[in-house]
Amino acid sequence: DAGVTQSPTHLIKTRGQQVTLRCSPKSGHDTVSWYQQALGQGPQFIFQYYEEEERQRGNFPDRFSGHQFPNYSSELNVNALLLGDSALYLCASSLAQGVISVTQYFGPGTRLTVL
């Protein structure tokens, strides 16, 4: 049973650039959530996608956007990168039951460094 996978593992970008991170959910899951984890902090919720739509969003600017594909995989896009965007980006998948989303399972993360 495949778990949550993310790519790439590591990424280095410069300020002002754009980045796309990818996530494949656990087999059988249809909901994807994205989190940002700065060094020494707990993960912070960015947004959640279900049925190819953003269902809930945390306190992140519009530079952060996402997409979910028909196969339930998801992308996180960050535009106009800032130094402060350097973090571990985590994807979590879950199975929605109607409008209900239960236990989230996390991928290994993508380490983004902005220089």
Place this chain on the structure above:
Amino acid sequence: DAKTTQPTSMDCAEGRAANLPCNHSTISGNEYVYWYRQIHSQGPQYIIHGLKNNETNEMASLIITEDRKSSTLILPHATLRDTAVYYCIVRVALGSSNTGKLIFGQGTTLQVKP
């Protein structure tokens, strides 16, 4: 979602039980208690969750007080591989529109020592 309070750090001897406390005094009746752990630079790993009854699985046991204002995660026989940051999270349960996000605090850093 209700907030949680956890000790910043704890030590445990290898082979002994590790008891990690969590305070969630403002928990609502429809909120579950979830526990995750995160080993350095890896994604958080789901451990266990519960509503009001005590729960046990292959990883741990979760003891929730009768008033639900606090809980304890128990690792029965801690090993060096259990060294991690443990997060206690209170999360709205089924039927609510606010069902997406997990709110992580600072967690408890558990150091298992030989």
